[in-house]
Amino acid sequence: MQKQFGLPKTEFGPLKVVRIFDPGTNQAWAFVVIDNLKRGPSLGGTRMAPDISVLEVYGLASAMTFKNAAARLPIGGGKSGIFGDPVYYRENPEEKKRLITMFAEAIWPVKDYIPGPDMGTDEQDMQLIYDTFTGLNGAPNHGRGGVGRPPANGGLPLDEWGLTAHGLYAAAKTAQEYEPGFSIKGSRIIIQGFGNVGCPIAEKLSADGAIIVGASDINAGLFNPGGLDIEELARIRKEKGGLSRYHGKAEIMFTGKELPSLMNLPCDILVPAARPNVITAANADSIRAKIILQGANNPVDKATESWLQEKKGIACMTDFIVNAGGVIACAAELRMDKDMPYAEEVREEDGLGRAFLEKLVYQTVSDNVREIYSRLKSEKDKKLTWRDMAMALAKDRLK
Incomplete structure (x- = not known):
């Protein structure tokens, strides 16, 4: 895995890299990196940027391993990245909804990763991920995220x-x-x-x-x-x-x-x-x-x-x-x-x-x-x- 993506391997991770791609073109449009699960399932934000790379996502996932451990949280380190222009999607919200829904459907099988907001994503995106997970799970309160949702829906809005x-x-x-x-x-x-x-x-x-x-x-x-x-x-x-x-x-x-x-x-x-x-x-x-x-x-x-x-x-x-x-x-x-x-x-x-x-x-x-x-x-x-x-x-x- 590390050789395939050119990632360094440390004593802490990464454990897994998930490449999300268009099967018609084999073009990747998102990545999830699970770095470490020592303290629990991995949690880290979903970053959207037009020039996001798997190396950047890995670096951020590694940082989450140490951040979560230092704060004594019962979670491990992970991160995800979506190729996209946040400015474009801010101006085209319906397209963003479709993209985030597809992303949620793609990562639902990755049961040891919990997404939160990051650059280019927000509380509403996390609510959409949570709702999509609820539909796939058949019930809410699934403990899979997204987290950082609006307070009216039971979340804690990090940015707001x-x-x-x-x-x-x-x-x-x-x-x-x-x-x-x-x-x-x-x-x-x-x-x-x-x-x-x-x-x-x-x-x-x-x-x-x-x-x-x-x-x-x-x-x-x-x-x-x-x-x-x-x-x-x-x-x-x-x-x-x-x-x-x-x-x-x-x-x-x-x-x-x-x-x-x-x-x-x-x-x-x-x-x-x-x-x-x-x-x-x-x-x-x-x-x-x-x-x-x-x-x-x-x-x-x-x-x-x-x-x-x-x-x-x-x-x-x-x-x-x-x-x-x-x-x-x-x-x-x-x-x-x-x-x-x-x-x-x-x-x-x-x-x-x-x-x-x-x-x-x-x-x-x-x-x-x-x-x-x-x-x-x-x-x-x-x-x-x-x-x-x-x-x-x-x-x-x-x-």
Whole structure:
């Protein structure tokens, strides 16, 4: 399998790659990678992108193995990817419904994979997968997902409630206790990827007094040392043209191939919240942040993280520790689907479950951040990085 797809093999996985293809053309249109089942059935998001690859899906599935283990969740690591343009399907919702239904039918036999939302998919897509599974199962409460559904249908909407971003917020709040001279209030923030993670973390940090000096999406990158208008960015981000429609003050606007240059500008926290591998050896020397808060999965490779810490003193707060809020909620929803007393406990405070989940996400991420800082402090080898400690923590919990 690994040889067929050109994937590396580690002690943890991958266990299985499922290629979904058109039998008429033999053209693949989706992949599922199940990386590890040590802690339970695999759970991970369904990503849609026109250039998705099985290697990217594998990397994301591997990250989910460690993310789920570090958060002590009773689930393994998996991920899926669909070839498609999210912008096109947003403008053609009926076509997207047909595509997601076909995807759900194709993965129903893959009983050890549970899908959730990711880039290019949302709560409604997960509801459609859940409903399709219900039809194939003959009854609801099947415990197969999709998870991250609308609350009106018994789900926990990760994007609407900003639960992944809430984990990033918990990490930033906790980092104030350990990073010398760092305070959210007055800090300058750049958000690379102003989407379902980037937008709510900008709002949360801004509410605590941070200044959002930079933000980008696929259309434009904006920078203003005095701060950007977060309310306007939040309003236009889903419109056609996205951040290119911004009319507030911006000293610099990047477009096209220049978009990554936004990350080179000075800030206290850089939040990469889009695709993998956006900070590499090619641009690491240009990064001028003090902390990289990894909202995306795999935005920085291990070697580059080590170089950034050693040469520039930049703390790279590891993706699978700090962005675990979404999957913590997914695991809770999965349990709620089959455990009604637990579902009642989750919803007891506010009738929906948001208050319960925000507390759970905050506590889980904050505890792990403290654990990693504690391990770093006790280590004699000061070249060890945040990721080294995060991997050690996750591996301990995979045993």
